[in-house]
Amino acid sequence: MYKHVALLVRKAGMSHDEFVTYWQDNHTPIARDIEGVVRYQTVLPVDPEASEFDGLAELYFDDLGALHDALGSEGSRDYDPAKGTAREARADVDNFLDVERRPRIIGEEVVEKDETGGDTTGCYKHSAFLVRKDGMSHDEFLDHWANTHVPLAREIPGVVRYARVVPTDPERAEFDGVAELYFESLDALRAGLGHESSRDYDPDHPKANAPREDVDNFLSIGDRPRFVGRETVQKDVTGGR
Numbered sequence: 001m002y003k004h005v006a007l008l009v010r011k012a013g014m015s016h017d018e019f020v021t022y023w024q025d026n027h028t029p030i031a032r033d034i035e036g037v038v039r040y041q042t043v044l045p046v047d048p049e050a051s052e053f054d055g056l057a058e059l060y061f062d063d064l065g066a067l068h069d070a071l072g073s074e075g076s077r078d079y080d081p082a083k084g085t086a087r088e089a090r091a092d093v094d095n096f097l098d099v100e101r102r103p104r105i106i107g108e109e110v111v112e113k114d115e116t117g118g119d120t121t122g123c124y125k126h127s128a129f130l131v132r133k134d135g136m137s138h139d140e141f142l143d144h145w146a147n148t149h150v151p152l153a154r155e156i157p158g159v160v161r162y163a164r165v166v167p168t169d170p171e172r173a174e175f176d177g178v179a180e181l182y183f184e185s186l187d188a189l190r191a192g193l194g195h196e197s198s199r200d201y202d203p204d205h206p207k208a209n210a211p212r213e214d215v216d217n218f219l220s221i222g223d224r225p226r227f228v229g230r231e232t233v234q235k236d237v238t239g240g241r
Contacts, residue, residue, distance in 0.1 A: 001060045001108070002061050002062075002063065002067050002106070002168065003061075003106070004105075005056060005106075006056065006058075006102055007053045007103045007104065007225065008053055008102060009097065011096050011097055012098065014096060019055075020044065026096075027092050027093070027096065028042065031057065031234075033085045034070050034086045035070050035085060035086055036061045036062070036066035036070050037070070037235065038060050038236075039059075040058070040060070041058045041120065041231055042055060042058070042234055043055060043127070043231045044230055044232075045227065045228065046124065046228055046230055052227065053227055059071070064108075067106065069086075070086040071106075103225070104174065105165060105173055105174060106169070106173070107165040107168055108165070109164070110164045110166060111162075112150050112153075112162045113154045114160075118236070118238070119233065120182060120233060123184060123231050124182070124184070124189045124228070124229070124231075125183075125227075125230070125231050126189055127178055127228075127229075128180075128225075129175045129225045130176050131223040132218060132219065133220050134220060140218075142166065144217065145177065148214065152214055153211045155207045155210075156193070156211060157192050158188035159192065162181050164178065165180070191208075192208045
């Protein structure tokens, strides 16, 4: 499936609680009904004070054409859908989001591990928005990520789901990819990946330490936003795909 991930920053003058209330009560009912959306999930930060963003909105589509019709292309930030719920949703973002500070990525989801059965509501998720190391091509980055890093990351203690989002148009994408690791508890996530406010975490467990050491081989760590939150599936008509 194809996925649009938006990293949300609230509008100036709005508190985080006000943002969450508006997002959940006003915007989510609209977003669920955007034409072509087959799954929609929201992720709230577990520690808003330490978080780089106020939330993640993730919309899935069966094909890339349907995604572009509803949400625009990778290179378009001022996309104005012609009609329908997509147009209503686009107009509503101005009511609660700082649109200029809303990074996003459009990509194809590759599931590397899944023990959740597709029901991720209540799971804690670490989303790392990846930027490749200087001097490395995007293809070289993808090769290292898929063939060297993924086998290590799958073995991190406590990981119940691991998915990658690979951009459909790397030349226009703001990131080289997204790594999403799910855990059943926040304690398990922090044991495997560290606290959300820590970028220099050095785990003791060898299977947690191996992928941590490997990131230096293909990622620009200082340019890698990350988000630790709890996920809620707001809509799912995929039938567990």
